[in-house]
Amino acid sequence: MLELSGLSKHFGGVKAVDELDLTVNEGEIVGLIGPNGSGKSTTINLICGVFGETAGTVRFRGELMNGKPPHQRLRAGLARTFQNIRLFPNLTVWQNLWVAQNSPQDVSARGFLPRWFGATRRTRREIADLLDLADLGHKDDELASNLAFGEQRRLEFARAAATRPRLLLLDEPAAGMNQQEIADLSRRIHRVRDSGVTILLVEHVMELVMGVTEQIAVLNFGRKIAFGTPGEVQRDKAVQEAYLGASDPGDGSA
Amino acid sequence: MDDYVITVLSNIGMISFIGLSAYLLLVTGEISFGQQAYFGLGAYAAGAVTAMFLLPIWVGILVGACVAGGIAMVVGALTLRLSGLYFSISTLAFAEMVRLILLIVHVQVEVEGEMVGPAGAEGFHGIRWMFERDLSLAHFMLLIYGLLALVLIVLLLVERSRLGSVFRMLGSDDLLAEMQGLDTVRYRILAAGVAGVISGIGGALYAHFTTYVEPQFFNVMLGVHALAYGLIGGLGTAFGPFIGVAIDIGFLESVRFIQGYRMIVFGGLAAVLLIFMPRGILDEERVHRLKTLFRRRNHAGAQRR
Ligand SMILES: Nc1ncnc2c1ncn2[C@@H]1O[C@H](COP(=O)(O)OP(=O)(O)OP(=O)(O)O)[C@@H](O)[C@H]1O
Numbered sequence: 001m002l003e004l005s006g007l008s009k010h011f012g013g014v015k016a017v018d019e020l021d022l023t024v025n026e027g028e029i030v031g032l033i034g035p036n037g038s039g040k041s042t043t044i045n046l047i048c049g050v051f052g053e054t055a056g057t058v059r060f061r062g063e064l065m066n067g068k069p070p071h072q073r074l075r076a077g078l079a080r081t082f083q084n085i086r087l088f089p090n091l092t093v094w095q096n097l098w099v100a101q102n103s104p105q106d107v108s109a110r111g112f113l114p115r116w117f118g119a120t121r122r123t124r125r126e127i128a129d130l131l132d133l134a135d136l137g138h139k140d141d142e143l144a145s146n147l148a149f150g151e152q153r154r155l156e157f158a159r160a161a162a163t164r165p166r167l168l169l170l171d172e173p174a175a176g177m178n179q180q181e182i183a184d185l186s187r188r189i190h191r192v193r194d195s196g197v198t199i200l201l202v203e204h205v206m207e208l209v210m211g212v213t214e215q216i217a218v219l220n221f222g223r224k225i226a227f228g229t230p231g232e233v234q235r236d237k238a239v240q241e242a243y244l245g246a247s248d249p250g251d252g253s254a
Numbered sequence: 255m256d257d258y259v260i261t262v263l264s265n266i267g268m269i270s271f272i273g274l275s276a277y278l279l280l281v282t283g284e285i286s287f288g289q290q291a292y293f294g295l296g297a298y299a300a301g302a303v304t305a306m307f308l309l310p311i312w313v314g315i316l317v318g319a320c321v322a323g324g325i326a327m328v329v330g331a332l333t334l335r336l337s338g339l340y341f342s343i344s345t346l347a348f349a350e351m352v353r354l355i356l357l358i359v360h361v362q363v364e365v366e367g368e369m370v371g372p373a374g375a376e377g378f379h380g381i382r383w384m385f386e387r388d389l390s391l392a393h394f395m396l397l398i399y400g401l402l403a404l405v406l407i408v409l410l411l412v413e414r415s416r417l418g419s420v421f422r423m424l425g426s427d428d429l430l431a432e433m434q435g436l437d438t439v440r441y442r443i444l445a446a447g448v449a450g451v452i453s454g455i456g457g458a459l460y461a462h463f464t465t466y467v468e469p470q471f472f473n474v475m476l477g478v479h480a481l482a483y484g485l486i487g488g489l490g491t492a493f494g495p496f497i498g499v500a501i502d503i504g505f506l507e508s509v510r511f512i513q514g515y516r517m518i519v520f521g522g523l524a525a526v527l528l529i530f531m532p533r534g535i536l537d538e539e540r541v542h543r544l545k546t547l548f549r550r551r552n553h554a555g556a557q558r559r
């Protein structure tokens with residue numbers, strides 16, 4: 001489904017991502033881990049087209065993505081969340097989800113009309129489902145800026161899911177969460193996957209990564225140093241060294 | 255009502271169009287110092303239609319709106335890549351360019367033995383559609399407020415639509431909007447076009463109200479006022495600019511003793527206000543709180559019944 005080959009991004013002398021090869025198959029939950037500054041977010045940014053790559057290719061469902069602007073990649077089925085929460089603070093929860101709906105009916109002439117005429121019944125039902133997914137049904141009319149931190153994270157997750165993606169890229173969705181919230185998140189990830197979405201999960205919280213992923217790729221200084229099942233990766237010498245040499249992988253900090 | 259009151263009210267109405275125009279762009283995160291250019295283009299185009307080609311006024315308003323909107327879209331497309339201060343300066347430069355061009359444009363046709371049309375710095379005289387039909391100023395004021403209400407209602411509806419949310423998205427996080435699958439380029443051009451149309455309608459009305467227009471009127475100060483109305487009134491609702499207009503014309507005009515210092519007082523007021531309310535009096539937060547309050551009261555009322 002997603003195929004990165006020889007993908008590189010250099011910021012001046014810093015090789016943020018270096019000759020990365022990675023394949024994500026349809027229906028999988030793949031983890032992408034690595035110490036701070038190892039190039040995880042940069043990889044996501046390259047996949048989504050935030051900036052151009054120095055070298056290499058991004059293929060999604062067989063189609064070359066290089067040079068395409070972010071909105072076209074999203075329409076091809078690539079959605080993401082951000083490491084630092086990014087929402088539209090001046091829109092309500094409901095509106096944040098509404099604008100994420102991008103099917104032709106949503107963008108059609110009805111887009112000029114107020115909510116009750118402008119949103120198709122299907123759209124409204126989907127938004128209700130998403131509110132349920134994010135546990136925000138009671139807050140649908142609240143401005144996003146008035147939500148608590150945990151609620152904002154949930155909204156961001158739902159908003160990415162609202163774009164009807166084929167591949168969902170999550171950049172440290174568990175940062176700052178407590179045990180209960182992590183358990184909820186892991187349920188939510190499974191629920192989205194079961195609806196047919198493939199997931200690439202960037203995360204520092206090992207508990208979550210080891211619990212939900214089927215395959216894990218490990219980055220260090222922009223290079224892939226290991227790939228395998230959670231068990232294999234945990235036993236890998238190179239991985240242990242990378243983490244010992246850097247920060248504690250379990251601290252959950254960003 | 256005497257003519258003075260009608261004139262003041264009509265001016266408030268016409269200036270509100272350009273206020274709404276600047277407001278729409280503020281919502282999308284763009285500070286334009288150049289909306290007066292579209293006001294001017296609308297005025298000249300509409301004047302030409304009725305005075306030179308002797309067509310009805312509604313054709314003039316339509317043409318004025320389209321000319322202003324079309325040019326605004328082209329300019330919007332050209333300045334798209336600019337952001338922040340660079341964008342603002344480019345709008346200002348464009349507006350000045352339009353004004354300077356209108357200062358030299360000299361195209362006249364003979365209508366009933368008289369030469370009519372833009373005459374450079376002397377302006378464009380003889381836009382007498384209204385007076386040739388014996389319409390009173392009061393009638394024309396009704397036309398102004400009718401169209402203003404129409405534009406306001408459309409903006410209020412759009413505000414509650416997906417498109418309205420999209421405009422707010424552009425104003426708060428361009429990259430995120432792009433990541434949500436929005437072609438931000440297209441929406442920015444659309445916003446520029448709509449803003450141009452609104453300003454153009456105001457200009458078309460202005461030309462017919464005063465019977466003549468001159469490039470001098472569409473100077474930077476007009477644009478700065480238009481911008482200030484939205485900033486002061488608030489970016490949370492299209493009602494915002496009207497509060498700005500009310501403060502500027504309604505309040506300051508009436509306080510005679512500060513006449514000569516009006517600009518200073520207005521500028522100072524705007525500056526102080528924006529320190530405490532960076533997104534104006536009716537910002538998104540307050541508008542939302544008012545709406546919630548209103549909805550709750552309605553709800554409670556319905557239950558009691
Ligand atoms: N826009 C940028 N300009 C310059 N350097 C950058 C930029 N973005 C990232 N970098 C650098 O690239 C490297 C990789 O950064 P990246 O954010 O991808 O790491 P990460 O794996 O996501 O780390 P973290 O776990 O802290 O989120 C870092 O050295 C970072 O300083």
Ligand SMILES: [Mg+2]
Nearest residue numbers: 040041042083
């Ligand atoms: Mg990161």
